[in-house]
Amino acid sequence: MKYTLSVLVENQAGVLSKVSGLFSRRGFNIDSLAVGVTGDPTVSRITIVANGDEYVVEQLEKQLNKLIPVIKVKRLIEGEFISRELVLIKIHCPAAKRFELVKIAEQIEAKIVDVSPTTVTLEYCETVERIHVLMDLVKPYGIREIVRTGTIAIDKGKTSVSA
Amino acid sequence: MISGADIMVKCLKAEGVDTVFGYPGATICPFYDSLFDSDIKHVLVRQGQNAAHAASGYARAKMKPGVCIATSGPGATNLITGIATAYMDSIPIVAITGQVRSDLLGRDVFQEADITGACEPFTKHSYLVSKTEDLPRVFKEAFYIASTGRPGPVLIDIPVDIQENTIESFEYPETVSIKSYKPNTKGHSVQIERAVELIKSAKKPVIVSGGGVLSSGAKLKLQKFAEMTQIPVISTMMGIGVMPSDHPLYLGMLGTHGRRCANKALHTTDLTIVCGARLGDRAIAAPDQMSERTKIIHIDIDPAEIGKNVKVDIPIVGDMNNVLKSLIEKIGDFRINDEWDAEVKDLKAHYQSKISTFEGFVEPRTLIGKLSSMLKAKAILCADVGQNQIWCANNFRIREGRFFTTGGMGTMGYSIPAAIGAKLGLKKRDVVVVCGDGSFQMSLNELSTIVQNNLNIKIIVMRNYRLGMVRELQDNHYNKRHSATILNESPDIVALAKAYGIDSAEVSSNEEAEKYIGKIVESDKPFVLVCRVHPDTPSIL
Numbered sequence: 196m197k198y199t200l201s202v203l204v205e206n207q208a209g210v211l212s213k214v215s216g217l218f219s220r221r222g223f224n225i226d227s228l229a230v231g232v233t234g235d236p237t238v239s240r241i242t243i244v245a246n247g248d249e250y251v252v253e254q255l256e257k258q259l260n261k262l263i264p265v266i267k268v269k270r271l272i273e274g275e276f277i278s279r280e281l282v283l284i285k286i287h288c289p290a291a292k293r294f295e296l297v298k299i300a301e302q303i304e305a306k307i308v309d310v311s312p313t314t315v316t317l318e319y320c321e322t323v324e325r326i327h328v329l330m331d332l333v334k335p336y337g338i339r340e341i342v343r344t345g346t347i348a349i350d351k352g353k354t355s356v357s358a
Numbered sequence: 359m360i361s362g363a364d365i366m367v368k369c370l371k372a373e374g375v376d377t378v379f380g381y382p383g384a385t386i387c388p389f390y391d392s393l394f395d396s397d398i399k400h401v402l403v404r405q406g407q408n409a410a411h412a413a414s415g416y417a418r419a420k421m422k423p424g425v426c427i428a429t430s431g432p433g434a435t436n437l438i439t440g441i442a443t444a445y446m447d448s449i450p451i452v453a454i455t456g457q458v459r460s461d462l463l464g465r466d467v468f469q470e471a472d473i474t475g476a477c478e479p480f481t482k483h484s485y486l487v488s489k490t491e492d493l494p495r496v497f498k499e500a501f502y503i504a505s506t507g508r509p510g511p512v513l514i515d516i517p518v519d520i521q522e523n524t525i526e527s528f529e530y531p532e533t534v535s536i537k538s539y540k541p542n543t544k545g546h547s548v549q550i551e552r553a554v555e556l557i558k559s560a561k562k563p564v565i566v567s568g569g570g571v572l573s574s575g576a577k578l579k580l581q582k583f584a585e586m587t588q589i590p591v592i593s594t595m596m597g598i599g600v601m602p603s604d605h606p607l608y609l610g611m612l613g614t615h616g617r618r619c620a621n622k623a624l625h626t627t628d629l630t631i632v633c634g635a636r637l638g639d640r641a642i643a644a645p646d647q648m649s650e651r652t653k654i655i656h657i658d659i660d661p662a663e664i665g666k667n668v669k670v671d672i673p674i675v676g677d678m679n680n681v682l683k684s685l686i687e688k689i690g691d692f693r694i695n696d697e698w699d700a701e702v703k704d705l706k707a708h709y710q711s712k713i714s715t716f717e718g719f720v721e722p723r724t725l726i727g728k729l730s731s732m733l734k735a736k737a738i739l740c741a742d743v744g745q746n747q748i749w750c751a752n753n754f755r756i757r758e759g760r761f762f763t764t765g766g767m768g769t770m771g772y773s774i775p776a777a778i779g780a781k782l783g784l785k786k787r788d789v790v791v792v793c794g795d796g797s798f799q800m801s802l803n804e805l806s807t808i809v810q811n812n813l814n815i816k817i818i819v820m821r822n823y824r825l826g827m828v829r830e831l832q833d834n835h836y837n838k839r840h841s842a843t844i845l846n847e848s849p850d851i852v853a854l855a856k857a858y859g860i861d862s863a864e865v866s867s868n869e870e871a872e873k874y875i876g877k878i879v880e881s882d883k884p885f886v887l888v889c890r891v892h893p894d895t896p897s898i899l
Contacts, residue, residue: 208486
């Protein structure tokens with residue numbers, strides 16, 4: 196089971212290592228982790244996407260809550276939140292193939308951010324599922340490099356996770 | 359103007375600290391220099407790890423955080439095992455370490471170690487102080503975090519320049535405000551109501567009491583609750599001392615090395631009321647089976663403990679004091695039914711241990727039973743780790759005293775430094791150590807600390823020239839192949855103790871041992887009594 200946690204933490208040195216260390220030492224698997232400051236500069240948000248059964252998620256929430264600099268932990272409910280990830284993909288692309296690749300980018304609404312004689316780099320901000328669709332489409336050309344931010348997520352409607 | 363080092367001492371004074379345990383070094387020198395002028399007693403241990411264990415013993419005796427101090431690098435890393443032990447045993451300690459100058463951090467200079475990083479998994483919280491101005495707040499928070507909620511160790515790492523720098527004035531904060539740390543102590547009233555209903559409908563309830571009852575100071579409330587309802591009480595190793603050992607409702611310690619009647623009761627019960635215990639693997643070997651057999655009410659201050667090891671029917675997060683108070687108020691005149699009462703009495707009578715003895719050796723279990731009655735009612739027994747620990751756990755008859763051991767971490771060498779801390783915390787109490795010849799040799803250097811501080815601690819060494827517990831494991835599971843568990847050619851402990859300036863004797867029968875104990879408990883001097891124990895003496899029956 197995949198789950199998404201929105202974790203508010205004190206914005207201070209060492210917090211990220213406390214949080215990420217918890218995963219490895221308690222044997223929890225992590226898919227992605229994204230950190231950024233919130234509207235309140237003293238508070239950061241860590242969005243974690245991880246895998247595990249109900250027992251694991253519950254333990255993880257409790258153990259995260261135990262860390263002193265963790266202010267709030269919320270498990271986002273499937274279907275009730277918006278999630279996005281930003282990806283930059285550098286694709287092998289000689290001039291002859293460029294037109295084809297530009298077409299794919301247009302169809303999927305990815306942005307071309309860099310072109311060189313042998314490569315095209317796309318920027319794409321979407322759900323993880325859509326990102327995988329793009330990756331499948333461009334794979335035959337040869338992917339040189341992929342850079343991903345990790346998923347960030349926000350509740351739909353008026354619900355929010357705030358300190 | 360006031361220096362960081364002076365501020366540190368003032369912070370300790372403000373927290374009411376009268377004794378600290380430590381070992382100095384270059385990066386903690388400014389603090390030691392300020393400490394020299396204060397009336398806080400500093401106990402110089404002989405190895406850093408023991409400073410943390412002594413702080414643990416002190417904390418358990420005084421029911422408030424113990425303080426240990428080390429320098430940067432090796433001083434700090436030596437503390438690690440002690441800090442981890444306090445973490446696993448949920449003992450409040452504040453560890454202060456010196457650190458290299460802030461501008462040199464990360465350059466791998468002489469005696470630099472990332473101690474906050476290294477201790478991350480087993481500190482409740484840690485600080486690497488970056489400004490002298492932060493010291494009062496950091497100390498206030500550290501003592502608060504260590505002693506509230508589920509107690510545990512807090513580390514404060516202070517670069518030497520932060521200790522040297524001066525600021526305008528010192529002001530100790532009166533209150534703590536940590537947005538993200540607000541332990542829930544109250545206990546949810548609806549859950550408590552549900553628990554009461556479940557208890558009333560149970561046919562064969564038992565209480566399993568752990569270290570949390572002792573650390574929250576709820577011992578008497580637990581006794582009262584048990585007596586009102588006549589529910590029998592089983593304890594974990596960390597919970598020993600919650601009930602007087604001879605209390606009619608007390609069944610003894612549970613688990614792998616526990617009493618059979620306690621384990622039998624746990625197999626028979628239909629409702630287990632778990633109070634301040636985490637039910638680790640040595641307590642409950644098959645947690646899944648347990649949840650199938652019995653309903654479980656789990657009361658703990660740490661929400662993360664609930665549901666971690668066993669499935670729980672009614673979770674109650676709160677301080678044992680508050681929750682037990684509510685339970686006592688709400689339970690009314692409920693008492694367990696006569697059949698269960700009779701069954702429990704029967705269990706207790708049926709599973710009396712029969713101890714076989716070896717001629718020419720001390721029988722440790724009988725001796726420890728006897729020892730209990732020769733000490734004052736409030737005596738503190740510090741047991742080490744290994745067979746000696748199990749002998750003590752099952753046979754020491756606690757009256758109003760305490761039993762200190764590391765049931766959570768199981769760190770060999772704990773008992774002697776812990777006893778030093780306990781004795782300095784409660785000077786009037788009888789403090790007795792029981793250890794094996796393995797664990798004794800792990801912290802025998804602290805005999806020097808005992809002598810230097812003139813501490814009246816009696817040490818009983820159960821000498822079988824073996825690492826007995828592991829050897830027993832090898833007997834049972836490794837085809838009797840005694841790999842690295844033989845301690846032959848060990849030194850003469852009596853001569854060794856005398857070399858340190860402590861009187862000592864070796865005995866090989868219970869009569870002789872009792873004769874010595876009778877004599878030494880009357881004296882105000884330390885003593886090392888070496889008891890020759892047959893290597894085949896088992897941990898349990």
